[in-house]
Amino acid sequence: MNINLTMFGQLIMFAMFTWFCMKFIWPPIVMAMEERQKRIEGGLLAAERGRFEKAEAQIKAKEIINQSKSLAAEIIANATRQALNMVEDAKYIALKEAGKVKEQAQAQLEQDTICVRNELKNQVSDLVIQGVNAVLDKEVDVKLHQQMLGKLSESLS
Known part of the structure; x- marks a missing residue:
């Protein structure tokens, strides 16, 4: 044998x-490596996209939180204004009712x-008639009695 x-x-x-x-062997290995490289690149891109989307979502x-806070502040301000308006309306109505009650009381008093x-x-007039009857010790005529009452009521007014 020869070397x-x-x-x-x-x-x-x-x-x-x-x-x-x-x-036969190298192409599947290269293809598997390229496929894995593509998956890794896709994963890295997805991770980067995920970070970007996370940042956007946080913004x-x-x-939304700031809008909600401003909306809540606006709602509170509106509610406060409405409450103040309701209190003012209630005061106005109460004063109006008090005025009516006062007028009714004055009318009733009058x-x-x-x-x-x-x-x-x-x-x-009854006392005067009784006094006159007692003094005169007799009954006064009805017409005369009416005239005397009229004069007496005029003098008292």
């Missing part, structure tokens, strides 16, 4: 093995005063 022939055989076998590996959340005066006039 050169063995080496030449090994060289041919190595070339065939290299060709076989390059033809939107802050905007009516009561007139009734009491008339009753007092009648009682005074």
Whole structure:
């Protein structure tokens, strides 16, 4: 056996093995590596996109929170204004009702005063008649009695 022939055989076998590996084994390995590289790149892009979307979501959340706070402040201000308006309206209505009650009380007082005066006039005239009857010790004529009452009521007014 010759070393050169063995080496030449090994060289041919190595070339065939290299060709076989390059033809059948290497392409699936390269394809798997490229596919994995693409998945890694996709994952990195998705992570970057996720970070960007997270930042946008945080900005939107802050905007929504600020809008909600301003809306809540506006609602509170409106409620306060409405409450103050309701209180003012209630005060106005209460004052109006108090005025009506006061007017009614004054009208009732005037009516009561007139009734009491008339009753007092009648009682005074009865007392005067009784006094006159007692002094004269006789009954006065009815017409004369009416005339005297008229004069007496005029003098009392």
